[in-house]
Amino acid sequence: MIAPALTWQDRSSVRGEMQADEQTRPRTKRLPRSVRERQILDAAVDVFAAQGFHPASMDEISETAGISKPMIYAYLGSKEELFVACIRREADRLLEAIRGAVGEDLRADQQLWRGLRSFFEYTQEHRSSWAVLHRQALAQGEPFSGELAEWRRQAMELISVLLARATAASDQPMQPEQMQPFAAALVGAGESLVDWWIENPGHTADGMAMRLMNLVWMGFGDLVEGRDWKPE
């Protein structure tokens, strides 16, 4: 490794003190594209979550990622494309977590319970992911809300199928399509509870999931009379 010759960057600047911490970032380290893309996305999710889409500046994302702006444009395109990539990645991750938890072979209420629990666990551990997905994607209109709609569609399908299967043995079996609004309501209730949870910490993910499960499975009608739902 040969020490690089003096480049123009070494010329001392009149305002040198503003560049004090530049040393901490290694210069010109060649990394494979996939690693770079993940660094960028990680930084972008954090910044978008903290600032919101518009206030977030490409400068801040570039500094947070430790990668120069031209690289970001080269790898992930414009700011809008970057934001879409963030939404997609986070949506996939959350869905994957829930799908994995729901499984395939349990009774419907058990599956729902596990899904809800994993949802609360995930959002607790990945605040930024959730903020980007829930708050930002919704507010920025097309084409971003379309990405969110796609996530909701998949989440609702998961739930609709699950609920429809639960009615299969009853005397009023229902189609997944009929369960859609209920699934939508459930998703919204979960989203709202996460927000409430953030402002009222001190509850476990299990506790949160239990509350929601009781509400949607037993209903207020049962709850007010003292009947509640318990995991087995």
Next chain:
Amino acid sequence: MIAPALTWQDRSSVRGEMQADEQTRPRTKRLPRSVRERQILDAAVDVFAAQGFHPASMDEISETAGISKPMIYAYLGSKEELFVACIRREADRLLEAIRGAVGEDLRADQQLWRGLRSFFEYTQEHRSSWAVLHRQALAQGEPFSGELAEWRRQAMELISVLLARATAASDQPMQPEQMQPFAAALVGAGESLVDWWIENPGHTADGMAMRLMNLVWMGFGDLVEGRDWKPE
């Protein structure tokens, strides 16, 4: 003897006229401050709802309102203050509508039903109000999300008290504080259902309210067994 002000239902027509004859409108028609303020707020709500907070430009708001920018700043302050004023006005209106519908003398489930119905009716008729309140206020962070939080706090208090009263006669009476997460979940479910409704039109406000009522009052557990809730 209070002269009745124009109610908010009048505003779309008022604005419609102002846009229609924009070409012929005299440059300087003197109107009292209160009228101008309402024109500005109406336009701002529409533009904020359609574009989002940051993409909305004061230029567009001023054109939509048919009022020059300096007047907007003179009457309602900065863009942020204008946005807050929008949020507050719409939150108050929605809460007022729900409070009026809930009444005071009915059984808890009847009150809840009427509240839900008025919620869906209101959001159907005032898309822009709802979009500003639900989507935009949430995403823009402080101080705007604080305004939304205040609205939620009031909505949740309304519901919490209602639900707590419903349990008064049971052998497990509950305090309003204990009902808070359920209220949060209900609010979120309602918000989410409105979004679903927008993308799946063709349902009445009554039908939407009924669905939500069945979910939260009966619960899936009852629903999957064919038991549902009906208004009397």
Next chain:
Amino acid sequence: MIAPALTWQDRSSVRGEMQADEQTRPRTKRLPRSVRERQILDAAVDVFAAQGFHPASMDEISETAGISKPMIYAYLGSKEELFVACIRREADRLLEAIRGAVGEDLRADQQLWRGLRSFFEYTQEHRSSWAVLHRQALAQGEPFSGELAEWRRQAMELISVLLARATAASDQPMQPEQMQPFAAALVGAGESLVDWWIENPGHTADGMAMRLMNLVWMGFGDLVEGRDWKPE
């Protein structure tokens, strides 16, 4: 005096609290033009002195004067014309004070002494006048600095003549034109000392005048050897 009928101004505004102190200003009092003009000039001098020419707003001047903006424009013209009027009035006042103090019949050093003393007295009592004249007029370029130049011309003429007369009996009598640069230097020294005085209070006008008198009449050369000038 009949209570005025309800005018449009009485219609309560949505933001009524911002107009709380409007009662304190009597409305529509007819005053002779000269009084109004003095009110305006007084306010303008204060505001220009405190803010500077450009940052001073016609709104603030109008509020300080208790007179509406259209009146100001009607009486004294544009902002620039108003500023010129301020400069002229204050310059005339200061010159008048000095001319009165100098008198006509005394010995040259006595005249100079009295002129200097009145200068320090005046600037001490009329800070705003001085600030407008000295600081603002100078910085705003033409046509305002021209007004200041006119004041300086007159002040320098007063001094030049005085100094020239003092040399009349010597063997090297001088013309007033030859004394101009000395007069300019004296004026500048006085202006600068006023600034120093403001930041170093605790001296009397007499003391300040004495210092300047000693400097310009005796010179450092005498001062450093212990010879100084005293009023008789």
Next chain:
Amino acid sequence: MIAPALTWQDRSSVRGEMQADEQTRPRTKRLPRSVRERQILDAAVDVFAAQGFHPASMDEISETAGISKPMIYAYLGSKEELFVACIRREADRLLEAIRGAVGEDLRADQQLWRGLRSFFEYTQEHRSSWAVLHRQALAQGEPFSGELAEWRRQAMELISVLLARATAASDQPMQPEQMQPFAAALVGAGESLVDWWIENPGHTADGMAMRLMNLVWMGFGDLVEGRDWKPE
């Protein structure tokens, strides 16, 4: 081995070129930061001197410098910060010139004489510097006048020490603090004489310095009797 930077005397020619070929200048010539900063400061001083702080627009400064506005903001901050940077640079330069001329080993009157001469030489050659420092900084209030005050403080200290030393051998030795008002008066006299000089050209810097020297060293009292001060 320090490569000599362009000295400030070079700047007028540098700027002259940049304005001359503005039409043909390539859009994006990469120059090191320090060069750009000097270009910006040079242009800013000229524009601030010609227009005054408020009337000067960042657009005009950017055009004069041949550099786009965002670069100005990136390198030197807001308009106010840019103005402060101008004041500081010019104040430092002027002080440096005077300090260099005064030297350390001469008799007090000789030192004063050389300092005054260099002051007039400098202000003659750098009109814009002087205008920014003297006229603009004073009028714009805090925080700008504070910068000027700092310059005055240093200039006065230089003079105070010099004068105090001159009295060391007399029977009434004085402290530098006692000489402050005299120093202030001297500075003001010099500033005012420069203004007079601008409107009455045709005198040499030596001649101007001699006039001031005679005034402050000999005093009118001596002058009117025909005694004057001469350099050796």
Next chain:
DNA sequence: GATGAATGAGACTTCATTCAT
């Protein structure tokens, strides 16, 4: 590949000034 340097475009905001009552 990687980055400091550079900019066109557009946003918010304010102000001097005038109009209509």
Next chain:
DNA sequence: TATGAATGAAGTCTCATTCAT
């Protein structure tokens, strides 16, 4: 006469994006 209401014009500042090294 006197004033609240109204606006055209202009200024500061920021940002997404691209060049040239």
